[in-house]
Amino acid sequence: MNNPFSLEGKVVVVTGASSGIGKQTAIDCAGMGARVVLMARNETRLQETLSQMEGTRHMVVSFDLTDYQNVKDCVKRIVAQVGPVDGLVNCAGISATMPLKLIDVTKMEELFQANVFSGIQLTRHFCQIGNTSREGASVIFLSSIMGLVGETGKALYSMCKGSLVSAVRSLACEYAPRHIRFNAISPGAILTPINQDLPHMKNPDARAALEANHILGLGKTTDVSNACIFLLSDASRWITGQNIVVDGGYTAR
Numbered sequence: 564m565n566n567p568f569s570l571e572g573k574v575v576v577v578t579g580a581s582s583g584i585g586k587q588t589a590i591d592c593a594g595m596g597a598r599v600v601l602m603a604r605n606e607t608r609l610q611e612t613l614s615q616m617e618g619t620r621h622m623v624v625s626f627d628l629t630d631y632q633n634v635k636d637c638v639k640r641i642v643a644q645v646g647p648v649d650g651l652v653n654c655a656g657i658s659a660t661m662p663l664k665l666i667d668v669t670k671m672e673e674l675f676q677a678n679v680f681s682g683i684q685l686t687r688h689f690c691q692i693g694n695t696s697r698e699g700a701s702v703i704f705l706s707s708i709m710g711l712v713g714e715t716g717k718a719l720y721s722m723c724k725g726s727l728v729s730a731v732r733s734l735a736c737e738y739a740p741r742h743i744r745f746n747a748i749s750p751g752a753i754l755t756p757i758n759q760d761l762p763h764m765k766n767p768d769a770r771a772a773l774e775a776n777h778i779l780g781l782g783k784t785t786d787v788s789n790a791c792i793f794l795l796s797d798a799s800r801w802i803t804g805q806n807i808v809v810d811g812g813y814t815a816r
């Protein structure tokens with residue numbers, strides 16, 4: 564039987580592939596048959612991801628996504644090697660927990676560059692020169708439940724993540740004629756390097772409270788990579804402009 568979730572024959576770019584959710588997504592996309600382009604800054608950790616992947620035709624691209632001057636050339640290099648891109652998972656990102664009194668313009672610029680501007684710029688160039696296939700493509704942005712609900716100290720991170728949920732709706736409208744689908748995924752808490760050293764993860768009481776708020780417990784990176792595979796695959800061909808919440812029931816309460 565034809566498997567609608569298969570990524571066989573597709574080329575998928577995953578940013579943030581050197582760690583956490585992006586790493587798992589790259590590994591699982593390869594497992595589902597995709598040729599994967601792994602992007603992040605740390606070459607050694609990208610090679611580590613690559614060593615855990617099925618298949619041999621993948622490509623490692625060590626690149627700082629905030630290097631806007633060179634992102635277009637980087638996309639050209641990728642397309643020259645792997646051909647038109649069928650899927651883009653914008654997973655690279657950084658987190659911040661701080662009260663309003665510490666949110667100055669420098670901090671806002673840093674967070675928006677890493678979480679919003681860089682992904683939008685990369686996506687812009689992929690839509691212009693990275694996808695010429697008539698079957699269209701699927702673009703995913705990793706948002707967060709912090710883009711949907713509030714928590715003390717999360718205003719800046721929430722602003723970034725909420726903007727991605729808003730952006731996919733309009734981008735879905737803009738690119739529907741080319742059958743390029745845009746969706747967001749909003750995970751709840753998943754232990755990765757982005758959060759494992761944060762004070763509330765190390766404090767037993769705070770950690771227990773966080774776990775209790777996720778009524779199915781904290782998530783695993785595969786919980787998110789599975790949602791990515793669905794949105795990249797033909798099984799989701801009629802879904803665009805949406806935000807899939809993958810949060811163990813955090814926002815159900």
Ligand SMILES: NC(=O)c1ccc[n+]([C@@H]2O[C@H](COP(=O)([O-])OP(=O)(O)OC[C@H]3O[C@@H](n4cnc5c(N)ncnc54)[C@H](OP(=O)(O)O)[C@@H]3O)[C@@H](O)[C@H]2O)c1
Pocket residue numbers: 578579580581582583584585602603604605606608626627628629654655656657658677681705706707708749750751752753754755756757758
């Ligand atoms: N973990 C969670 O609980 C959770 C929950 C909701 C949403 N999210 C979101 O999911 C995404 C992945 O998070 P994660 O938990 O997997 O975090 P992570 O383990 O810290 O990974 C972040 C990735 O982003 C890359 N990155 C950061 N800045 C970059 C830049 N300027 N250029 C290129 N790559 C860059 C890092 O690679 P290099 O350092 O090698 O560049 C790394 O691969 C993030 O957008 C995060 O906000 C995570």
